[in-house]
Amino acid sequence: MIASAINGLTATGTARKTTAMQRIxxxxxxxxxxxxxNYLGAIRNWVALQHDHDCIYCVVDLHAITVWQDPxxxxxxTRELAASIIACGIDPTAHIVFHQSAVAAHVxxxxxxxxxxxxxxxxxxxxxxDKAGPDRENVSAGLYVYxxxxxxxxxxxxxxxxxxxxxxxxxxxxxxxxxxxxxxDYGIDFFPAIEPxxxxxxxxxxxxxxxxxxxxxxxxxxxxxxxxxxxxDAIALKIRRAKTDPAPLPGEPAGLEGRPEARNLVGIYAALxxxxxxxxxxxxxxxxxxxxxxxxxxxxIETLRPIAAETRRLLNDPETLDAILRDGAxxxxxxxxxxxxxxxxxxxxxxx
Ligand code: AQP
Numbered sequence: 001m002i003a004s005a006i007n008g009l010t011a012t013g014t015a016r017k018t019t020a021m022q023r024i025x026x027x028x029x030x031x032x033x034x035x036x037x038n039y040l041g042a043i044r045n046w047v048a049l050q051h052d053h054d055c056i057y058c059v060v061d062l063h064a065i066t067v068w069q070d071p072x073x074x075x076x077x078t079r080e081l082a083a084s085i086i087a088c089g090i091d092p093t094a095h096i097v098f099h100q101s102a103v104a105a106h107v108x109x110x111x112x113x114x115x116x117x118x119x120x121x122x123x124x125x126x127x128x129x130d131k132a133g134p135d136r137e138n139v140s141a142g143l144y145v146y147x148x149x150x151x152x153x154x155x156x157x158x159x160x161x162x163x164x165x166x167x168x169x170x171x172x173x174x175x176x177x178x179x180x181x182x183x184x185d186y187g188i189d190f191f192p193a194i195e196p197x198x199x200x201x202x203x204x205x206x207x208x209x210x211x212x213x214x215x216x217x218x219x220x221x222x223x224x225x226x227x228x229x230x231x232x233d234a235i236a237l238k239i240r241r242a243k244t245d246p247a248p249l250p251g252e253p254a255g256l257e258g259r260p261e262a263r264n265l266v267g268i269y270a271a272l273x274x275x276x277x278x279x280x281x282x283x284x285x286x287x288x289x290x291x292x293x294x295x296x297x298x299x300x301i302e303t304l305r306p307i308a309a310e311t312r313r314l315l316n317d318p319e320t321l322d323a324i325l326r327d328g329a330x331x332x333x334x335x336x337x338x339x340x341x342x343x344x345x346x347x348x349x350x351x352x
Contacts (some may be wrong), residue, residue: 006246011164014092023054024197027060027100030077032068032217034084036226036300039206039307040271041165045199047089049163055095057085058159059325061101062107062149064196066142067131067218079321084228087310100153100329105336109152110145110346112251113253116182117148121174127167146182151175156336160286162196164202172196186346205268208242213261229308232301239265239297244289251285265289265296272299 013124026046028038046057059081061074069077078099087091100106112333122128125147130141137237141332142149154162160303162172172194179191207213215225223238230238243261255279256263266277266284269292284292314321345351 009313020254021054022161023157023159024049024055024161024163025154026056027058027063027153028081028085028164029060029064030074030099031064031067032077033227033229034081035205035215035217035228036268037165037215038217039088040205040268041167041203042163043085043088043090045163045197046085049197050091050095051057053161055090056159056335057095057097058153058332059085059097060098060153063146066140066146079325080229080315082325083311083314083321084307086314087307089315091349092324092328096328096331097170098325102325103156103333104335105156105333105340106149106152107190108344109156109336110149112343113148113152113155113178115147116185117145117151117174117178121177122147124170125174126170139330144235144291147171147174149180149324151178155179156340157332158192158273158339160192160195162194163198163261165205166198169198171198182343188346190343190346201325204217205271206260206264208238208264210243211262211264226300226304227306228322229311230304231308232305235300235304236297239293239300244293248286248288249284249292250281252281255281255285262289265292269296269299272296272303276337288327 002234024046026042028034028042034043037052044243046055049055058144059078061078064077068157082099090097119159122144128146129136129146131143150168154175161225162168164172175194179193182191185187205215207215207219207221208226208228209221213219213224217225217227219225223241226238242265244265245259245262247259247262249262249266250259253266256266269278269284270280284295
């Protein structure tokens with residue numbers, strides 16, 4: 001079911017024909033329990049892409065600590081994230097699943113990129129502005145240079161395709177700017193161009209409490225999101241309580257204009273059904289939210305129940321899970337090490 005989920009959908013990145021076995025890199029932060037946003041915006045697409053790509057999927061713990069993470073929880077959150085993406089259908093033997101801090105090549109290349117990227121480029125990053133909020137002077141320097149590390153994550157593998165949610169588009173444009181500037185500065189076509197793969201009708205899933213805000217695993221309100229580990233009762237309750245407006249559902253997508261919460265719920269339903277909002281509204285248009293929410297909750301429960309069960313099973317065997325991550329890190333390092341060593345040679349570092 002998951003594998004067919006992105007059939008018929010098109011990438012909105014630069015149009016380029018898919019060549020067999022291009023290398024994909026993508027990451028997810030262990031900053032909490034993965035949400036429906038992470039699933040529909042990223043992980044579900046990762047699963048589909050593994051059939052005709054060579055995939056590297058990373059639990060990006062270095063990125064997670066750009067905001068405070070409780071050290072007593074970080075290792076467990078890292079395991080939970082890894083378990084969760086494997087439970088969604090990623091095959092860690094055919095592909096690579098690992099955690100970022102286990103491969104030093106990421107930070108080595110990130111430092112070089114800190115010296116390639118321009119301050120003006122970073123100043124334009126909207127995610128930094130969103131995450132930093134009004135108290136910008138008080139956030140970590142890591143949060144500011146986060147996009148440079150993200151560029152290093154991808155380019156350390158010479159990956160060319162990056163499936164992400166719509167919120168990451170700007171970071172990938174910056175990664176391409178960094179790659180081009182490195183190539184220009186050192187006079188060699190070393191880093192390839194990256195193509196963002198922004199897939200599906202729910203490329204941006206919004207909060208259940210505020211249709212203008214992205215659904216986030218670190219949102220203070222648990223009611224704002226569906227966690228992939230949520231029990232059926234919790235899912236049903238969160239959807240029942242999800243913010244809506246008093247009007248019934250419109251008969252066509254144009255009627256969702258100016259109704260962000262309604263648009264979000266219809267978008268989620270469409271994504272889960274692997275269809276588009278027009279189709280959903282043909283079926284549910286004219287009805288009140290009560291009946292629609294019930295149908296949505298049922299669909300969510302049916303989709304997420306097997307994922308939550310498999311995640312629990314994997315977490316009950318931490319030794320096997322750790323062995324998967326160790327093996328993934330060794331295979332990741334074998335790819336990244338020579339690429340980053342060559343970048344360091346191009347920069348002119350002494351090798352003795
Ligand atoms: N709401 C979303 N809709 C669609 N896609 C989303 N993604 C995240 N939220 C949504 C996609 O999930 C991938 C992994 O994201 P991440 O964990 O690395 O960072 P994030 O985008 O900052 O995700 P969160 O859940 O909002 O984490 P916190 O709360 O820690 O900041 C990315 O491909 C992202 O696009």
